[in-house]
Amino acid sequence: MAIRNVVQVGDDVLRKKCFEVTVFDEKLAALLDDLKDTVRKEEGAGLAAPQVGILRRVVVVDVDEGFFEFVNPVIVEAKGEQTGYEGCLSVRGKRGIVTRPNVVKVEYSDRKGKRKKLVARGFFARAVCHELDHLDGILYTDRAEKTENVRD
Ligand code: ZN
Numbered sequence: 001m002a003i004r005n006v007v008q009v010g011d012d013v014l015r016k017k018c019f020e021v022t023v024f025d026e027k028l029a030a031l032l033d034d035l036k037d038t039v040r041k042e043e044g045a046g047l048a049a050p051q052v053g054i055l056r057r058v059v060v061v062d063v064d065e066g067f068f069e070f071v072n073p074v075i076v077e078a079k080g081e082q083t084g085y086e087g088c089l090s091v092r093g094k095r096g097i098v099t100r101p102n103v104v105k106v107e108y109s110d111r112k113g114k115r116k117k118l119v120a121r122g123f124f125a126r127a128v129c130h131e132l133d134h135l136d137g138i139l140y141t142d143r144a145e146k147t148e149n150v151r152d
Helices: 026-042 122-134
Strands: 046-048 058-063 066-079 082-088 091-100 103-109 115-121 146-149
Touching: 026 046, 026 058, 026 066, 046 122, 058 122, 066 122, 082 122, 091 122, 103 122, 115 122
Parallel strands: none
Antiparallel strands: 046 058, 058 066, 066 103, 082 091, 091 146, 103 115
16 A cells, blocks of 8 residues: 555546556556545545546545445436535645536446445535546536635
């Protein structure tokens, strides 16, 4: 387990489409463990593989509901709307107002390749949407109606 360096906006790796995971091996497990260590150290609500320079469809989300690992995640249903502040470990010192669905149903694989489903609501849903956007090279600043500077 290790803390990985979080790539910052301006780096091309954040703007690329990630590849599906096809091999569920120790390397994937190590990546997930490192994402967990890194998001906890950075006190983020989530972290996506491209944020540590890996173009794979892998994210972690760390919220009040618990710690979640999503491999090859897909949002299959979205309901409602919420508008609120969002930040990103790859866009330091800023926050922005973003509108997201209030409820999302996600299909994903666990670290062993087993397909699963989960429903996320409220801030959890926001975090899922934000992290999944990273897998397609989208940053919240692309969606924000307004961004402002904050102290880290
Ligand atoms: Zn982010």
